[in-house]
Amino acid sequence: MNLDFLFYPRSVAVIGASNVPGKVGNAIMRSITLKYRGRVYAVNVKGGEIEVNGKKFKVYRSILEVPDDVDVAVIAVPAKFVPDVVDECGQKGVKGAIVISAGFKEAGRADLEEELVKRARKWGIRLVGPNCLGVTNLENGFDCNFNPPERQARPKFGGIAFMSQSGAFGAAILDWAARHEVGMSKFISLGNMADLDESDFMSYLRDDPKTKVITAYLEGVKDGRKFFNIAKETTKVKPVIILKAGRTEAGAKAAVSHTGSLAGSYAIYQAAFEQTGVLGAKSMRQLFNYAKALAMQKPAxxxxxxxxxxxxxxxxxxxxxxxxxxxxxxxxxx
Structure with missing residues (x-):
């Protein structure tokens, strides 16, 4: 699966961009304009102009007003408006949308999430999220993480990719990796996985020449058979290490309210990991100890x-x- 357009976009529109410190749209603009060298367009129904990281940006009232092509849209507007925004992205020819907004399946609005997916599929748009922290490519500086750099460290570029169903856990991993000087290639906050899921990104990272080791924090998988087949093929190419949360009954219940994910029986996951060659970790420290060892030396x-x-x-x-x-x-x- 080729998802390069999500990690190597030539142009990005931040829908919900803001000039107000503390707003999610402002934090995304601060992250994305720090090192990314592609074209960035600010979109907000209020229009006007904003200044971020010493750079001024015209604010378009709609993505349809942007004069150039847009590869990726980062969406941070109230959930009820997101499906209509995706329709406008489709009309613009956007290839991928990273939906930061929360308030979907995890908040009891499965109907709104279904509508979001329906609109995206109508236009052939691939979705990350909703209810996610964002995506970061440490190689080229494309970073739409809504925790700005002054609040959360970013690691150096390296060979470990990490995807997380928890934004907070993902943020902690980025801080930990930066503090311990562990290099990362790509970070993906999966969120609710309404469209693209852990298996899709595993398939992409399998063929990514910049990634040596694939790591993940998962509460549940979207499609068990799909995960099994892709994991089995991926571990033949590079190591896969997964920290599976929701191992107990209480943890599984918490996962439902967190990302709307059904955690499932941990014994089934253990068996699947063993059969596919996935290495299971039980703590953040163990996850990255495994990853560091495998990234620094070839498998025996x-x-x-x-x-x-x-x-x-x-x-x-x-x-x-x-x-x-x-x-x-x-x-x-x-």
């Missing part, structure tokens, strides 16, 4: 491992752990 060709240690007890524990996980201790020659 076999199952033999040599242990070098300055403590006997540590060596014994490592031997137990390796054998319990189906690996073998290498027999070293004299």
């Amino acid at each position: 060709k076999g199952d033999r491992v040599a242990i070098v240690t300055n403590g006997g007890g540590v060596g014994v524990m490592m031997s137990d752990g390796l054998l319990e996980r189906g690996l073998k201790l290498a027999q070293l020659s004299d």
